């Protein structure tokens with residue numbers, strides 16, 4: 572088989588869907604990381620008033636996580652935490668968290684998903700907002716982890732004089748994390764439950 576016969580999904584056979592799954596998996600293994608890194612690189616250029624652009628900010632975030640001894644998926648999460656900025660600026664935390672979710676722990680997912688509101692602690696009061704909006708999560712088991720992420724790997728990553736590691740340092744880590752079996756193939760996924 573090199574192509575399915577149906578034009579409406581309701582008419583597909585098990586054999587055809589197995590074939591499509593193979594095609595999708597092979598394409599994902601070949602291209603997913605390149606697409607993600609391509610989106611990361613789209614943030615290079617405009618500084619938007621800061622001293623560095625969002626791409627450099629991302630490298631700096633990952634570099635600080637790496638030098639802090641964070642586990643590999645957290646370094647990757649730091650590298651990718653703002654990738655949604657180019658297409659979903661108002662909910663970029665959720666965007667990045669969703670990209671990572673099938674391949675990382677629930678804890679890492681939660682930290683990335685909530686980094687925006689935790690980051691607000693550093694500046695929302697200057698814009699008439701509530702810097703303590705994160706307090707609604709005070710009792711959450713990962714509150715301190717998300718606060719640390721923002722304190723140590725985000726709010727302090729706008730320094731043009733900090734020596735970032737190049738993307739080449741992180742690319743093998745990204746490839747290892749995204750080579751994990753995604754949650755859709757694990758027990759408990761929407762497919763198997």
Ligand SMILES: [Fe+2]
Nearest residue numbers: 652653686687
């Ligand atoms: Fe962010």
Ligand SMILES: [Fe+2]
Nearest residue numbers: 628652653725
């Ligand atoms: Fe950031």
